[in-house]
Amino acid sequence: MQDYENVEVVKIPKDRTGVLIGKSGDTKNKIEEALGIEIEIDEEGEITIYSTDKQVDALSLWKARDIVKAIGRGFSPEKALKLLSDSYMCEIIDISEYANSEKALLRLKGRIIGSGGKSRRYVEELTGTYISVYGKTVSILGEFEQVQISKDAIEMILKGTSHAKMYKFLERHRQSVKRRELELWK
Numbered sequence: 001m002q003d004y005e006n007v008e009v010v011k012i013p014k015d016r017t018g019v020l021i022g023k024s025g026d027t028k029n030k031i032e033e034a035l036g037i038e039i040e041i042d043e044e045g046e047i048t049i050y051s052t053d054k055q056v057d058a059l060s061l062w063k064a065r066d067i068v069k070a071i072g073r074g075f076s077p078e079k080a081l082k083l084l085s086d087s088y089m090c091e092i093i094d095i096s097e098y099a100n101s102e103k104a105l106l107r108l109k110g111r112i113i114g115s116g117g118k119s120r121r122y123v124e125e126l127t128g129t130y131i132s133v134y135g136k137t138v139s140i141l142g143e144f145e146q147v148q149i150s151k152d153a154i155e156m157i158l159k160g161t162s163h164a165k166m167y168k169f170l171e172r173h174r175q176s177v178k179r180r181e182l183e184l185w186k
Helices: 014-021 024-033 060-070 078-083 102-114 114-129 144-158 163-185
Strands: 007-010 037-040 047-052 086-095 130-136 136-142
Touching: 007 060, 014 024, 014 037, 014 060, 024 037, 024 060, 024 078, 037 060, 047 060, 060 078, 060 086, 078 086, 078 136, 086 144, 102 114, 102 130, 102 144, 114 130, 114 144, 114 163, 136 144, 144 163
Parallel strands: none
Antiparallel strands: 007 047, 037 047, 086 136, 130 136
């Protein structure tokens, strides 16, 4: 191997390394080719990302790191690859910061997901983001402003706000976005 100027190291759950690699290495290869970087995966879930002379831009290493983290937090490779775009980001919230016991952690995860996934789906639909609840985290993937709104809504739930109040917050925000869009068209 050559000398690498920049290196990023990310740890992901072992059960997600297969998803990162993909069928016959497809996902790993797709990330490497799209960004001009190299990815090395060990059996413990430690991912090392190397810059190369083929690197697409100065942010390639960080984009690769964010894609790997997103896959590690439960997103499908198709969704995680949206992070190739400069307008997408992934925010990770540690649910354990809001829970004082394992039982409380499970309850909070259940509140975020909702009955039959309804709560999570509703937040995703109203904000245009993707949400993954995995381990002790909830991750939000989408465009910057939408991720911030989703994060606010999820933190409301984590702090004990009722679902109805959180839904109203999201609907108000959605209406203000529509009003802004209408103003742009005038």
